[in-house]
Amino acid sequence: MNASDEEITALLHTGVSNNAVVQELHVDKHRVAALRRTLGLPAHQPQPLTLEQKWATKTRKVDGGHLHWTGTLGSSAGTPVLAYRGTVVTAASIAFRIRTGRTPVGYVLPECDYHHCVAPDHVEDEPGRQKAREQLRYLTGGTARPDRCVHGHDQAAHGKFEEDGTSYCGRCKAEKRAAARARETAGV
Structure with a gap:
């Protein structure tokens, strides 16, 4: 193997995708795929974020312990929502599950004065x-x-x-x- 093949092999053994190797080393994608097959390494399986992890990437802390939603807003009311594995859920319902460990009953709404706050300690379900x-x-x-x-x-x-x-x-x-x-x- 030449040095480039060794570099490709080293990166592939770290578990990264073929595309990551191509971008990092600026090599041909077909060459990377051929080396992966030769080495008997399985295709890269991305580790998707959990619902809660994805939710956390769409929040920003603001004064007062509130969380501002930076993700998608749904409906004319501007409800914070998150698409995950083919479904759309409200950001507040995820915050509720984070705090309580259970699925909410009815609408989950913030009980503070920050409009559409999604801080787990600030939301409550109907009961x-x-x-x-x-x-x-x-x-x-x-x-x-x-x-x-x-x-x-x-x-x-x-x-x-x-x-x-x-x-x-x-x-x-x-x-x-x-x-x-x-x-x-x-x-x-």
């Missing part, structure tokens, strides 16, 4: 938000929410809390929104 809001209700002198709303919906299943701890019926709210959309569609 977590509702629990915190219920606790706030009691801390501010509120009483337990009623068992049923004025329309008879079971509040154990449909009851929710606003940010200030005020209770409301999630089903009633959803029905009102659906009726409003229907009126808009009908042109009323």
